[in-house]
Amino acid sequence: MPPDRLAAIQGFLNLCDRLKHVHRAARTQGRLENSAEHAWHVAMIAVLLAEEVDPRPDLARVLSMIAVHDVIEIEAGDTFAFDEAGLLTQQAREQAAAARIFGTLPPDLAARLSTLWAEFEAQDTPDARFAMGCDRLQGFAQQVDCGAPAWKEVGLTRARSLKRMQPALDLGPPFAPMIEALYTRAMAEGLLRE
């Protein structure tokens, strides 16, 4: 491996460390979850659910997308799903961050990671939709498991939450029944308003 290539990859991996300090809106054992451990949890969901779906997703592609999907948050930050002001600028911030972050890699790797990230964002392929289902399921389950203080803070209603979760519910099983079971718990525990 040429020294420049080696140094660029090491530099990118060093930069990745910062994702362990990008905080999400859900909590884990009393502290905010970070985007790196979230991405691992999403990967575990993908491993468990991959064989529940027909046709089977391309797990190499799905797990690669999941590993890459939040890296841009190192520069762009995590945008809470119900932060209306943040959502308005999210796409532009993330596009600029992707160019800067993936641009530190050698061109072939920059292209590969950009393509994976863009595929996840575009949601045009079954693999990207499966990865999105795992991502939404993890985020939703984490909120329900931690008592959803962030939902209570914005007075989240079931209808507004459902709008956010609809793309994952539209995937059908196994995502829909798992998310529906979580809604039943969330309503019973008063985490969402009617």
Add this chain to the structure above:
Amino acid sequence: MPPDRLAAIQGFLNLCDRLKHVHRAARTQGRLENSAEHAWHVAMIAVLLAEEVDPRPDLARVLSMIAVHDVIEIEAGDTFAFDEAGLLTQQAREQAAAARIFGTLPPDLAARLSTLWAEFEAQDTPDARFAMGCDRLQGFAQQVDCGAPAWKEVGLTRARSLKRMQPALDLGPPFAPMIEALYTRAMAEGLLRE
């Protein structure tokens, strides 16, 4: 999905949250790294290096192994590579933990995850060795990047460290040159004793 299966998978995913609170010996921005964010970082290395190796690893299998490889630490804890007392009991603790943790899943998923974990542990396949190389490289780089206080605490020598890293060095490129570059830095910065 039958309700029992759904509940078992949700229960396992909830259990997985605990890996975010299993601490490793390396630091990230001043705090201990946890095994969940470590596993994500290892996955990123696998995505970046997969095409540097001939024959190419089966990335679906490698990334699944990486997602699963440390889950047993929820019960068994992380064993520091130079904790001689811990290493003596590590295998027995991890075997028992694997049986308990994977045993909470439906039988087909318990078998799939156990098989992935056992393949990683046995190191008998090229995919398992590639995953191990990514795991060792991440652990080593994280220590060098954080100034390796845990190495200094045990007075780690270059020779003893090399013994630990030998299986990854034996994989050749891209692992060997990346690890050798880190050794050069570690020696220059006084992180290892001669």
